[in-house]
Amino acid sequence: MKTIEKWADRVYAENDFGRSMATSIAGLIGLVVYLLSKDWVIAAFASIITFPIIRIFASSFNEKVERNKKRKAEKEELENLYNKLSLDEKNVIESFVKAGGSVLTWTQMNNQDVSSSGVESLIQREILWTSYTADGMRETFVLDSNVFDICNKKMGLTKNS
Structure with a gap:
């Protein structure tokens, strides 16, 4: 009796989505096979055989759902950040998108019609920083690529949604 209680505690304390789904569905399959065949050996084999297959599918489905949730949360966070920016800061970002x-x-930055306070503010927010070109010959301003993508989408310059 103690082993059944330990097993039940383990099953109900499980937090692995794939394993939980596989346990439930494989158990249901075993029950259905048992009710149809009245043979517990065949029912046990049906459960044992289907468990890993179901676990693989359930785990991959759960990973995909979690990845999509994470992407959506990151996108919302970036959009909130962009919406909180001042008009000067947005103008600086838009100048990158237009370029x-x-x-x-x-040189390109000096030719843009942007305020230096907007540039400095983005640097302080760690959205914009300085770097060098690949050949190491010229200094550049680098905009966070995720912020660039959000602004690019908002300005309607990309076809991706």
């Missing part, structure tokens, strides 16, 4: 990339050289 077609998340990196501008100092």
Whole structure:
């Protein structure tokens, strides 16, 4: 009797979605097979055989759902961040989008009609920083690529939703 209680405690304390679903569905399959065949050996084999298959499918489904939730939360967080930016900060970000990339050289940046306070504010927010071109010859301004993507989408310059 103690082993059944331990087993039940373990099953109900389980927090692995794939294992929980596999246990439930394999148990249901075993019960149905038993009720139809009246043979507990066949029912046990049906449960044992189906368990790993169901666990694989349930785990992969759960991972996909969790990934989509995470992406959606990150996207909402970025959109909230973008919506909180000042008009000057948004103008700086939009200048990157209009230029077609998340990196501008100092010369390109100086030719943009943006306020220096917007640039400095984005640097303080760690959305914009300085770097160097790949050849190491020129200093650049680099915009966070996720913020660039959000602004690009808001401005309607991409076809992706």
